[in-house]
Amino acid sequence: MERISAHQFVMLGAAVLMGTTFFPVAQVALGVGGRDGWMAVLPAYGLALPLGLMILALAREYPGQNLIKISETVLGKWTAKGIGLVYLIVSIYFGALLLAQVEDTFKRSVLQLTPHVVFIGAMLFLVGALAWTGIEVFGRFAEVVFPLIILGLIANMVLTLPRFEWEEFFPVFGEGIKPILFAVLKLAPYACEYALFVAGVIAYLPQGGQDQTQLRTGVWRAVIIVGTVNALLTLTELLVFGPAEAKRLNYGLLSLGKLVEIEKTISGVESLFLLIWMGGMIIKVGAFYFMGMWGLQAVFGVQDHVKWYLLLAGVFFVIGLFFQNGVELVQELSVTDDYLILPLAILWIPLVWGIVRWRRRGKAG
Amino acid sequence: MSKKLIVLMASSLLLLSISGCWDKREIEELAFVVAIGLDYDAQTESYQVTFQMAEPSKGGEGGPKVDTRNITIEGKNMIEATSKSFEFINKQNIPGAVKLIIVGKDLAERGMNESLDFYQRLYLLRRTVFLLLAEDKAQDVLNVKLRTKDVPALTLVDIINNSSDWSISPLVRLGHYLTILGRKSEDPVIPVVRPVKPGENGMIYKADKEGEAEELQLSGAGIFKRDRLAGYLTEDETKGYLWLQDEIKLRLLDTSNEAPPVYGGRVVTTKTKVKLETAKGVKGVRFLISAKATIDEFQSREQADNPAEMAPFTYDAEEKMAREITRECEAALAKSKEMQLDFLGIGRQVEINDVNYWKEIEASWPEMLAEIPVSVEAKVQVINTGATFQGPVNSESEGEE
Structure with a gap:
């Protein structure tokens, strides 16, 4: 079986956790949490920490298996198949929605007249090819692209410094702590998306004792890096647009990219930024494509054959093409996040982990 | 880097460039x-x-x-x-x-x-x-x-x-x-x-x-x-607005509204701070402006040809320039109160400095703008007088009379 290194797991995990969340994070955080909403970002991503560590603990107990397989041992075959089916559906549906979001992002900005089928088809070709070459290549892709995304985000934030309206930062805690907590809850699904990916990728992790420590540290690192960068990005959007504008803007990061102007020499670099963001989109859609494949394998026992990759790509294509209304799409992504991904992750992972731990204690007792 | 990865990344770049040609002009x-x-x-x-x-x-x-x-x-x-x-x-x-x-x-x-x-x-x-x-x-x-x-x-x-x-x-x-x-x-x-x-x-x-x-x-x-x-x-009110918004970069300023001698100067650095202060139980907003300026014009027959003679004039210029700044700011404040329009962001300053008080008065804003005490305190420091202490002089006091 294919294996990825601990470093690849860290970079892949971080890239999936980041994914395309840099697009909506400020709008959601400031929309729900108001002026202090940026404070909710790091704690919300922090939810990935307990979930990720629980999954790694289970992977230690059941090496070479993903969480659906582990659930078969812990919860019974049919319960696990049921959960696996939900995992499969959620992965395919959400992955296809993200695919449609790629198209929405480009059509709203730099490529307004390019037909839908070009975006969806081109992205699927890349994602499908990436998946077919295997998780190890996917890991390497993340190793190259994730640092570029982080550098791109930092560059964008720094270059918009002249547009900062510093007073937008104040008053701090003007509305108390409650809106921040609501924002944490609203952002929590981003961490759950990551946890569901980790639930599948654990089958490919290295098994050595030293690797285990690196993997655990890797989860911490991913959460801290992504949480901090996205919190700073939210803060940047707050300081540039103010809370009301940040809430009103679709994909505020795109508008932020357009604000980059260095005197009369450099401007119009938003297309370069979009090229970098596309790397994040490929990783995120790719992650859900992999998850769909793992779900198919675990629930229906399908083999690693090209026909299943093509079938999955076909389903992604149809769903992706169906959502052409950007407003509906954003709404659908939010609903899927809130009512499918969040409950699945926070119920399934702690349940399996809790039962395994309880049984082990029982045996020890 | 594996061959597959290189092929994939190259494909990504090629695909992107192809889509860019779709609607080219x-x-x-x-x-x-x-x-x-x-x-x-x-x-x-x-x-x-x-x-x-x-x-x-x-x-x-x-x-x-x-x-x-x-x-x-x-x-x-x-x-x-x-x-x-x-x-x-x-x-x-x-x-x-x-x-x-x-x-x-x-x-x-x-x-x-x-x-x-x-x-x-x-x-x-x-x-x-x-x-x-x-x-x-x-x-x-x-x-x-x-x-x-x-x-x-x-x-x-x-x-x-x-x-x-x-x-x-x-x-x-x-x-x-x-x-x-x-x-x-x-x-x-x-x-x-x-x-x-x-x-x-x-x-x-x-x-x-x-x-x-x-x-x-x-x-x-x-x-x-x-x-x-x-x-x-008006022009003066706009300048007052700029002082109160801390948006002054460089500024040419003259004291022709004051008694002679008239100074013309250039404000080179300035900072406006805002404080919420309570006086006799009433909360008000206080703008504190500090500026550094040069004297670029000195319209007076009284001249000074050395630092000791020039120093009193610089103190005088500092006071007059500060009063001029205050006058411009007060003009903007008066317009804001008169029109009950908070273009100076006084409500926002209250919100920033005392959010609880802001919540109390928010419902009656901007009507309450006329009631809230707002004051301006400007301080100017003259840092130099340009290339000379005194202006051009007529030889042997010719023309002094």
């Missing part, structure tokens, strides 16, 4: 719209949208030149006007080059958000474009044939930057205007532009065509109640 097919003027005609109940295009051409011996082409289109909304423009413009209208949007007085009085909506949604149009308010019609400003033969929009951009550097009028971008609209406690301000005929507003020049305005002036500002023009700031 050659540069000569594009119309570079550099300014948009928005007017409203109450009689026909329609908008008049002026597109100012800069058209590069080969020019003569002096190298390439840029010609101006203006076209004003009437429509019931921005979409209709834009759509109609394609009946007249032989090139693809590209809003990515827009540098400024000028709003006519009639439209500003009616409320301009509905017409700006179309442009703020356009991804190609940057939020960094400048917003100006025309004293009368926006198209009149854009149709001015400048003596320099330059494109009015590009000249205006330079005037805006110059005027912002010398703190004559506020620099307002579309993005900033939208951010201010998002604040419950603050109203927007937009600088005013006008065509100037020979002899008007202190500008004397010889026009190529008699009776035509061939220069543009940026001074004063329009005050808005949300998106509707509610009044104007």
Whole structure:
């Protein structure tokens, strides 16, 4: 079986956790949490920490298996198949929605007249090819692209410094702590998306004792890096647009990219930024494509054959093409996040982990 | 790096470049719209949208030149006007080059958000474009044939930057205007532009065509109640606004409102701080302005030719300049209170400094603006007197009498 290194797991995990969340994070955080909403970002991503560590603990107990397989041992075959089916559906549906979001992002900005089928088809070709070459290549892709995304985000934030309206930062805690907590809850699904990916990728992790420590540290690192960068990005959007504008803007990061102007020499670099963001989109859609494949394998026992990759790509294509209304799409992504991904992750992972731990204690007792 | 990965990354780049060619247009097919003027005609109940295009051409011996082409289109909304423009413009209208949007007085009085909506949604149009308010019609400003033969929009951009550097009028971008609209406690301000005929507003020049305005002036500002023009700031009030907003960069200042001797100076650094203070149980806002200035002009027959003689004059200049700054600020404050429009962001300052108090008074804002005590304290420090201590002197006291 294919294996990825601990470093690849860290970079892949971080890239999936980041994914395309840099697009909506400020709008959601400031929309729900108001002026202090940026404070909710790091704690919300922090939810990935307990979930990720629980999954790694289970992977230690059941090496070479993903969480659906582990659930078969812990919860019974049919319960696990049921959960696996939900995992499969959620992965395919959400992955296809993200695919449609790629198209929405480009059509709203730099490529307004390019037909839908070009975006969806081109992205699927890349994602499908990436998946077919295997998780190890996917890991390497993340190793190259994730640092570029982080550098791109930092560059964008720094270059918009002249547009900062510093007073937008104040008053701090003007509305108390409650809106921040609501924002944490609203952002929590981003961490759950990551946890569901980790639930599948654990089958490919290295098994050595030293690797285990690196993997655990890797989860911490991913959460801290992504949480901090996205919190700073939210803060940047707050300081540039103010809370009301940040809430009103679709994909505020795109508008932020357009604000980059260095005197009369450099401007119009938003297309370069979009090229970098596309790397994040490929990783995120790719992650859900992999998850769909793992779900198919675990629930229906399908083999690693090209026909299943093509079938999955076909389903992604149809769903992706169906959502052409950007407003509906954003709404659908939010609903899927809130009512499918969040409950699945926070119920399934702690349940399996809790039962395994309880049984082990029982045996020890 | 594995071969597969290289192939994948190369495919990504190739695919991206292919999609970019989908809707490509050659540069000569594009119309570079550099300014948009928005007017409203109450009689026909329609908008008049002026597109100012800069058209590069080969020019003569002096190298390439840029010609101006203006076209004003009437429509019931921005979409209709834009759509109609394609009946007249032989090139693809590209809003990515827009540098400024000028709003006519009639439209500003009616409320301009509905017409700006179309442009703020356009991804190609940057939020960094400048917003100006025309004293009368926006198209009149854009149709001015400048003596320099330059494109009015590009000249205006330079005037805006110059005027912002010398703190004559506020620099307002579309993005900033939208951010201010998002604040419950603050109203927007937009600088005013006008065509100037020979002899008007202190500008004397010889026009190529008699009776035509061939220069543009940026001074004063329009005050808005949300998106509707509610009044104007005079030059002094605008300067007061800039002090209170801490938007002064460099500033030329004179003390001609004071008793002689008159000093002229240049403010080189300044900082405005805002404090919420309680006096006799009443909360008020206090602006503290500190500035460093040079003395660049000293209109007096009394002269000083050494530091010891000059020092008292610098102290006098400091006091007079501080009073001048205070006077300008008080003029802006009086206008704000008189019009009950919080364009100075006093409510926002209360919110920043004491959010609980703000919540108490928020419902009665801006009506309460007239009641809340606001004070200004300015301090000026003269740092030098330029190249000399004293002005030019007549030899042997000739002419002193």
